Amino acid sequence: MWKKAKLGAKLLVILCIVGLLFTGCGKTESDTPSNNDPVEQSELAGKKIVLATTTSTQDSGLLDVLVPAFEEETGIEVDVVAVGTGQAITLAKEGNADVLLVHARADEDKFVEEGYGSEAWDVMYNQFLIVGPAEDPAGVKDSASAVEGLQKIAETGAKFVSRGDDSGTHKKELKIWKEAGIDPSGQEWYLSAGQGMGDTLKMADELRAYALTDEATFLAMDLELEVVSKGDPSLLNPYGIIKVNSSKEQEAASAFINFIVGEEGQKIIGEFGKEKFGSPLFTPDAKKR
Amino acid sequence: MESLRQVVGMLISGDPDLYEIIFLSLRVSFTAVALGILFGIPLGAFLSFKDFRGKQLAVNVLYTFMGLPPVLAGLFVYFLVTRHGPLGKWQLLFTPRAMIMAQFLLVFPIIAGLSMVAINSKAERYVATAISLGANSQQVAWTVIKEARLGIMAAIITAFGRAIAEVGAVMLVGGNIEHSTRVMTTAIMMETRKGNYTLALALGLVLLTISFITNSLLNYFQREVRT
Structure with a gap:
């Protein structure tokens, strides 16, 4: 029967099998971490926020340390979108992000003045x-x-x-x-x-x-x-963090900001890079604006 | 809307920066496709006419490269022309030449592969006829390629579409340098990153219009060839 089947039909069957294999693999992998999660952290656990930030925070590796520490503590998942400051601000203005972490003070102030954001903090500088x-x-x-x-x-x-x-x-x-x-x-x-x-x-x-x-x-x-x-x-290059007012996850977004400007977040920032480069890459200087 | 009006205004007033970008896009992609034709059609014909050990493997490799991700093509070229690379001393990185090399890698397999298919589809019918009329093998090959011209034209149009729309490779080896290596796709990418989404969209519409005009011309040419 396989031999008699038309070429197109055969191809379709092969594609289906390949497709099933891949989706199958994908599922098992993505399921594992959440199953292994032992503790229910807070009422915000399981929420998801989007952080729009600049490439520098991502490329330096700082977020690879900060974000997992926050996720572990609160159970809130953070999706990082690392783009240029201009694009990050546009994303936030259009409601596609919950928190903004950038370094362009004039634009940040404008963002808050125009009513797009609140809870603006100085975070750190490099x-x-x-x-x-x-x-x-x-x-x-x-x-x-x-x-x-x-x-x-x-x-x-x-x-x-x-x-x-x-x-x-x-x-x-x-x-x-x-x-x-x-x-x-x-x-x-x-x-x-x-x-x-x-x-x-x-x-x-x-x-x-x-x-x-x-x-x-x-x-x-x-x-x-x-x-x-x-x-x-x-x-000197100061970074600011701002909550996006149109965010549907106001509490989770605030939790993230509080973590970054709080004791633990600031400590992680101050330590980051010491091991690898001999001196820290960022200087923490949290201050409410 | 305002961005679209702005871009249309730039088109009408002959804004030098915009036209520089448009012409570089066309220059790079046309050159890459021309080189692709030069090498791709002979390879397609060769694979169609000749039988040799490992031919199926060669064809499978060719088909795989028809789906080569543009960034990967860019990386190949990057490692060739980087300062410490094998072609480093010619300083080709961040020049239109490097961009042409990368796009050539993308269009060459498409032109070769689709030409092969086009020639295959005509070969059965015409080879026997041509031989019965006493043609030698060169004459047979030429006859079949001429008969397959519509399919080959389609291959060229497909290849051009891939080249002009590609962004990953030209960004990597061209560098999107203003007045030097910036083309339509990298300009669109850059405006998107800046957050100027509407300007990016307007530039995208210009690119589509250019592709439409080019394809219309190629199709007109194709019709001329047919008759």
């Missing part, structure tokens, strides 16, 4: 670095400030790769260019990539160019680039 090729063709290492460093890059026409994606890091970079009195857009040495931090650093590495990066992402990547400017006050 620092930005200017990185570049070891030979440092523009001599940024000898400059006194970040502003002077960028001025030297512009003067020598050394290549600079910009995020160019409206992210918090990109906005920071534009602010320092402005302070330096330089409009880099359209310059031949200024490459606007429109991509995430990791991709931008890879590009700078390949092209032997300079870039502005957050410290966490830079340390987490294996690159030939070196730090050419750090420590300047204008390079």
